[in-house]
Amino acid sequence: MHKVKGVVVRAKNGPATVETILVPDPGPGEALVDVLTCGVCQTDLHYKVGGVGDDFPYLLGHEATGVVSAVGEGVTEVSVGDHVILNWRAVCGECRACRRGEPWYCFDTHNATQKMTLEDGTDLEPALGIGAFTEKTLVAAGQCTPIDTTLQDEQYAAVGLLGCGVTAGIGAAINTGAVKRGESVAVIGCGGVGTAAVAGAALAGATTIIAVDVDDEKLGTAQRLGATHVINSRSADPVAGIRELTGGHGADLVIDAVGVADTFMQAFRARDLAGRMVLVGVPDPGTVAEIPLDEVFSHGGSIKSAWYGDTLPSRDFPMLVDQYVLGRLDLDAFVSERIALDDVDAAFETMKSGKVLRSVVELDR
Structure with missing residues (x-):
């Protein structure tokens, strides 16, 4: 004992x-x-x-x-x-x-x-x-x-964040959202998980990465981690902004990293036709979002929730540590x-x- x-x-x-x-x-x-x-x-x-x-x-x-x-x-x-x-x-x-x-x-x-x-x-x-x-x-x-790679003592603080929030966000983009090279991705909510989703989209090769939040400081961090565009939804309509930045179509993948009814509907409507949506923000119990079924049908695509970013630790942790060591994933920024x-x-x-x-x-x- x-x-x-x-x-x-x-x-x-x-x-x-x-x-x-x-x-x-x-x-x-x-x-x-x-x-x-x-x-x-x-x-x-x-x-x-x-x-x-x-x-x-x-x-x-x-x-x-x-x-x-x-x-x-x-x-x-x-x-x-x-x-x-x-x-x-x-x-x-x-x-x-x-x-x-x-x-x-x-x-x-x-x-x-x-x-x-x-x-x-x-x-x-x-x-x-x-x-x-x-x-x-x-x-x-x-x-x-x-962890097979030998890390410096000060690096363990960053690597440990793969245990939950950072991996949930990265996995929402790479695993659940299945980002492909050259795609467009929008992330609504840029706390730790949302910012990690931005980093995941960049790691996967997305070329248009739109970060949405009400806080300019968080949006600045998202830019440092790979966002190509930012929208402050306190002063601009995020759905209209995402569509404008994607040729009027909407993003291939939209990630809701907040988990409230408003952001869920924004993510649903900011997708391109047949686009994908991932909910990784954890809703409070009883949260309700109403979606007309004709919109679900006519818009096509998919709506998924990301449990831990569909992460398999034995598969994903070593790969992400390698990306960190190679300088492709800035875990220190978190x-x-x-x-x-x-x-x-x-x-x-x-x-x-x-x-x-x-x-x-x-x-x-």
Whole structure:
């Protein structure tokens, strides 16, 4: 049993506090990971405010890198000493999605069987089955994706963001949206996920990439990461603007990275005929958008939601790390600030300001 510090939220809307937690040695199929870095993601805030469930107390954090310090019986995926990115889609290989060759949709993903606890023995529910705002965490071995490339210490903060939001955005463009070279792409909403979708479109070879947001600073960041045009939808109609920038037709692919009714309808109507639309912004429960069925039929194309950007970590993480090392994917641009465990609760407030893409905890701070 290992006694370490971790960030816990005990009740809905309660503070995220640093507490002593107990982490067991790994059992069969499990791995113990010494955490190096962990990004502060919107999903962690959703846990904090009760938007994910009420299984408090939660151990927050999931966008992480670390070093495997011990493995349990039967583990072959990783070895002690491996540098890894943690993921929440450890595929089972046996469910109906896996059996039909679509493991990125796995319906029975693995997590550690044993529970990490508070000192009094209270079970902790780890965010997305990871719980990485801590010095050590216990996960299923399949939640560890080895990083073969030797990185500099300061690069792990950026690479860890592949564990969730950045990959969700890149995957929405490359995997779900299937961007082809020379296509036009519009992204509505340029927070961390939307900006990553812009970067993904650029990586895939899109030649017209239109970023839409209400914040000029976010639009500037999107331009640095590959947007060829920007539209501030506070002062301009985004549908008309996207059509004007695409010869009057609309974009081949439009990505809604916000997930409210207005942006959903903007994305639906800003597509070219037979164009594609991807919803990657997570809607609040009960959100409704009304679409006349005759428009669905007459417009053609497809409407898809992106679960984690249809990402398969074992396939996609190594490729994206390689693109980063080669200088084709600027993951460093997503790291707005580097903080300590004690700063996580304050980082949630900073997140609400919209002035950061990611605050990243570095465990040696």
